[in-house]
Amino acid sequence: MLRFLLTRLAGAVVVLAIVAVLVFALTRLASGDPVALLLGDQATTADIAQARIQYGLDKPLPTQFVLWVGELLQGNLGQSLFLQRPVSQALLERAEPTLFLALFAVGIAALIGIPAGMSAAIWRGSAADQAVSGVAMLGASIPSFWLGLILIQFFAVRLGWFPASGYGDPSASFGERLQHLLLPALVLGLLNSALIIRFTRASMLDILGEDYVRTARAKGLPERVIMVKHVLRNALVPIVTVLGLTLALMIGGTVVTETVFNLPGVGNLVVRAVLRRDYPVIQGTLLVIAAIYVFINLGVDFIYTLVDPRIRLEGK
Amino acid sequence: MQSSANTVATSGFLRLKPTRGSPWRPLAGAFAACVALGLWAGAAQAELPKGGAANLAMVGEPQGLDPMVSTADLVGTIMQHVYEPLYTFDANWNVAPMLAEGMPVVSKDGLSYSFTIRKGVKLHNGRDLNADDVVASLQRWMELSPRGKSVAKEVESLSAKGPLGVELKLKNPYAPLLAQLALPSGMAAIMAKESIAPQLKDFIGTGPYKFKERRPDQFTVLTRFDGYSARKEAPSGYAGRREAVLDELRFVPVPNANTRVEGSLSGQFQYADLLPVEAIGRIEKGAPAVVPIVTKNFGFPYIVFNTKEGVLTSQPLRRAVQTAVGQGELMAAGFGDNRFFVVEPNFFPKGTPYYAATGSNVYNTRNPQAAKEAAAKAGYNGQPIRIMASRQYEFHYNMALVMSEQLKKAGFKTDLQVVDWATLVQRRNDPKLWDVYFTHSGLFPEPMLSPPQLGDDAPGWWDSAAKKSSLKAFNQETDSAKRGALWGTVQQTVYDEVPFIEVGKFNGLSARSAKLEGYTPAIWPFFWNTGLAK
Numbered sequence: 039m040l041r042f043l044l045t046r047l048a049g050a051v052v053v054l055a056i057v058a059v060l061v062f063a064l065t066r067l068a069s070g071d072p073v074a075l076l077l078g079d080q081a082t083t084a085d086i087a088q089a090r091i092q093y094g095l096d097k098p099l100p101t102q103f104v105l106w107v108g109e110l111l112q113g114n115l116g117q118s119l120f121l122q123r124p125v126s127q128a129l130l131e132r133a134e135p136t137l138f139l140a141l142f143a144v145g146i147a148a149l150i151g152i153p154a155g156m157s158a159a160i161w162r163g164s165a166a167d168q169a170v171s172g173v174a175m176l177g178a179s180i181p182s183f184w185l186g187l188i189l190i191q192f193f194a195v196r197l198g199w200f201p202a203s204g205y206g207d208p209s210a211s212f213g214e215r216l217q218h219l220l221l222p223a224l225v226l227g228l229l230n231s232a233l234i235i236r237f238t239r240a241s242m243l244d245i246l247g248e249d250y251v252r253t254a255r256a257k258g259l260p261e262r263v264i265m266v267k268h269v270l271r272n273a274l275v276p277i278v279t280v281l282g283l284t285l286a287l288m289i290g291g292t293v294v295t296e297t298v299f300n301l302p303g304v305g306n307l308v309v310r311a312v313l314r315r316d317y318p319v320i321q322g323t324l325l326v327i328a329a330i331y332v333f334i335n336l337g338v339d340f341i342y343t344l345v346d347p348r349i350r351l352e353g354k
Numbered sequence: 355m356q357s358s359a360n361t362v363a364t365s366g367f368l369r370l371k372p373t374r375g376s377p378w379r380p381l382a383g384a385f386a387a388c389v390a391l392g393l394w395a396g397a398a399q400a401e402l403p404k405g406g407a408a409n410l411a412m413v414g415e416p417q418g419l420d421p422m423v424s425t426a427d428l429v430g431t432i433m434q435h436v437y438e439p440l441y442t443f444d445a446n447w448n449v450a451p452m453l454a455e456g457m458p459v460v461s462k463d464g465l466s467y468s469f470t471i472r473k474g475v476k477l478h479n480g481r482d483l484n485a486d487d488v489v490a491s492l493q494r495w496m497e498l499s500p501r502g503k504s505v506a507k508e509v510e511s512l513s514a515k516g517p518l519g520v521e522l523k524l525k526n527p528y529a530p531l532l533a534q535l536a537l538p539s540g541m542a543a544i545m546a547k548e549s550i551a552p553q554l555k556d557f558i559g560t561g562p563y564k565f566k567e568r569r570p571d572q573f574t575v576l577t578r579f580d581g582y583s584a585r586k587e588a589p590s591g592y593a594g595r596r597e598a599v600l601d602e603l604r605f606v607p608v609p610n611a612n613t614r615v616e617g618s619l620s621g622q623f624q625y626a627d628l629l630p631v632e633a634i635g636r637i638e639k640g641a642p643a644v645v646p647i648v649t650k651n652f653g654f655p656y657i658v659f660n661t662k663e664g665v666l667t668s669q670p671l672r673r674a675v676q677t678a679v680g681q682g683e684l685m686a687a688g689f690g691d692n693r694f695f696v697v698e699p700n701f702f703p704k705g706t707p708y709y710a711a712t713g714s715n716v717y718n719t720r721n722p723q724a725a726k727e728a729a730a731k732a733g734y735n736g737q738p739i740r741i742m743a744s745r746q747y748e749f750h751y752n753m754a755l756v757m758s759e760q761l762k763k764a765g766f767k768t769d770l771q772v773v774d775w776a777t778l779v780q781r782r783n784d785p786k787l788w789d790v791y792f793t794h795s796g797l798f799p800e801p802m803l804s805p806p807q808l809g810d811d812a813p814g815w816w817d818s819a820a821k822k823s824s825l826k827a828f829n830q831e832t833d834s835a836k837r838g839a840l841w842g843t844v845q846q847t848v849y850d851e852v853p854f855i856e857v858g859k860f861n862g863l864s865a866r867s868a869k870l871e872g873y874t875p876a877i878w879p880f881f882w883n884t885g886l887a888k
Binding site for chain 2: 068069070071072074075076077078079080081082083084085086118120121122123128131132187190191194195198201202203204205207208297298299300302306307310313314315
């Protein structure tokens with residue numbers, strides 16, 4: 039087991055090293071100059087050159103890379119060019135809206151997706167099934183920015199029930215922040231519920247064909263008990279896996295929704311950092327997101343060995 | 355010294371009077387209401403209810419909070435509430451004193467300026483402002499600010515004379531000095547001496563608001579400074595009495611223009627800065643809760659030519675390109691609704707001291723045949739003209755598309771390179787990479803403030819004997835009446851040598867909640883003397 043863990047850890051380090059090289063190369067190979075943006079339109083070339091020296095951007099790229107990796111090895115993600123704070127601090131500040139948005143959205147997706155998928159499976163082939171499947175297809179095809187704008191138009195501008203954008207005033211309470219998250223969470227939830235519907239329907243149908251369901255029916259159990267106790271409970275394992283995956287995807291996948299709703303989350307941080315070429319922020323954030331994925335995978339592999347001894351991971 | 359005030363006097367830049375029968379009519383009501391309410395004079399100020407916080411949706415995150423280092427408008431817009439300069443502009447764009455007691459005493463030869471600071475002005479740390487603060491601040495400005503550096507070349511010495519006196523000596527007469535000291539972007543901000551550092555940590559100024567908190571991409575919050583020492587004169591433009599009526603100003607970066615529009619319609623933002631002109635219909639439908647703000651002569655798009663390297667180093671060829679270009683079509687492509695732009699050859703609007711009709715014969719010609727002949731004469735042999743434009747500002751891109759077509763019609767080969775703004779501002783510094791690029795600037799009350807191509811070293815690298823002599827005459831003349839005529843010569847030189855093409859003038863569209871009272875339209879929007887109705 040220890041050997042397995044060590045091998046996987048070494049693999050993770052290699053993956054992260056490759057990510058670091060790629061991220062650095064991609065950000066630097068794209069043209070654009072953060073300093074010219076920082077100083078504004080009236081700055082002369084001499085001003086810009088001087089500021090490049092100040093930020094160490096005049097050094098050759100390999101030197102810059104070595105300096106950056108040196109900082110990384112000391113656990114330092116660097117200092118943002120624009121935000122006047124360390125990248126790690128900027129990331130921590132942005133983690134909250136993204137995390138809550140993702141949790142909220144997955145909650146909504148589950149609340150919509152599981153009952154809808156169940157009813158589609160139970161009344162398979164009926165008009166209800168057709169309708170639910172149709173809506174799910176539609177949901178999966180709507181672009182999130184469009185749905186976001188429509189919801190803003192209706193719920194924020196016309197009805198005034200929710201704020202149109204942002205994450206609340208500086209002094210906003212947790213409740214007010216959640217209110218700001220509801221519309222964007224609804225967008226992500228609606229779109230992602232399509233997947234949950236299909237998964238719930240499919241795994242319910244699988245289980246409905248099992249022998250033990252027929253036995254339960256033969257025993258004369260009420261249909262309600264069969265569905266909840268025997269079918270849903272067994273169908274839940276793959277559904278929960280999908281929900282988990284959806285949550286993980288959302289950590290980096292809320293970019294468009296965050297932009298439409300002007301939410302100060304991680305996705306927004308990356309997009310704006312790219313637009314202003316804030317190299318340390320782009321590099322740091324992408325590396326951290328990659329690290330999260332790598333370690334979640336590592337964790338999942340590890341848990342599999344505990345849960346299911348049939349999965350053999352000994353480093354053979 | 356009234357004469358020095360006049361040297362940079364322009365008038366009516368921001369006057370919002372609609373002309374009869376003009377296409378402005380749908381908005382005329384709103385303007386008339388503003389004018390009638392006397393908002394310019396700030397007459398309604400006394401009745402503004404004190405307190406409250408305003409959410410102000412801005413176009414993005416400020417590039418920093420140091421108003422000297424960055425010349426970006428957004429930084430100046432926010433930090434002009436925290437820091438004040440010695441001088442500022444009144445409603446007619448005359449230079450007016452702010453931290454200075456009055457206009458400076460200028461020696462007869464125009465080389466020595468004596469400033470006296472107002473007595474008892476409180477800094478945000480509670481101390482009284484003195485001459486040492488001013489000298490240290492201006493010194494920092496001349497070392498760090500792009501604008502200050504260009505002034506520093508003209509300055510012989512700067513020193514304190516007593517607790518409230520400051521003396522500035524010039525090498526040569528330099529007429530734009532007071533305008534340079536007054537401008538909010540790249541600001542000659544006066545700060546507490548002890549807070550001065552290459553990178554500011556504490557923002558200690560004298561303004562009606564003090565810095566409270568910045569959370570990047572979320573908000574920058576300023577709160578009322580209770581010890582503020584206001585001037586006694588009635589408010590006029592940026593000048594005169596300032597009062598922090600609102601408790602708190604929250605500048606919220608909202609880069610998505612559509613989100614700014616929706617946010618102001620839903621009442622979430624009390625002010626939304628710089629909206630796309632297409633949004634005017636939606637804003638108007640939001641009445642009476644939302645009021646559109648049109649700032650006339652807000653800025654001008656201009657097309658810079660590379661005079662240092664590449665195909666357009668040939669002046670006759672640049673003239674040929676100029677002949678092919680139709681600025682009217684470009685402005686229509688860029689701004690659509692003709693309530694939002696003006697097509698005219700004069701760089702400065704009629705009624706201002708720098709209004710000049712010189713060069714109008716070569717403006718908006720759009721003559722492909724003549725251009726073709728001129729290009730052939732200039733020896734053009736089909737090299738592609740590389741036009742660089744960004745979609746970050748959609749009107750740059752739309753104009754570039756049209757210009758590219760206009761040039762093709764005249765037989766030019768064009769290579770339209772659409773890049774993002776960060777790339778454009780980098781590439782334009784390399785003369786090998788481009789022939790033409792699109793940009794724009796705010797319309798400032800002093801010609802020397804923009805575009806930077808009038809100075810040295812700006813992309814395009816325009817440098818000629820005619821430029822030097824016409825600008826020298828203009829900059830050394832301190833008599834405003836004569837300066838107007840001298841500007842006409844500079845404008846003519848620009849049309850002759852084509853270092854850049856001024857396309858036209860555009861108006862700015864913003865929106866405010868009807869509850870935000872006392873707001874005065876301005877290029878760098880400010881929120882003192884502004885309150886929220888309950």
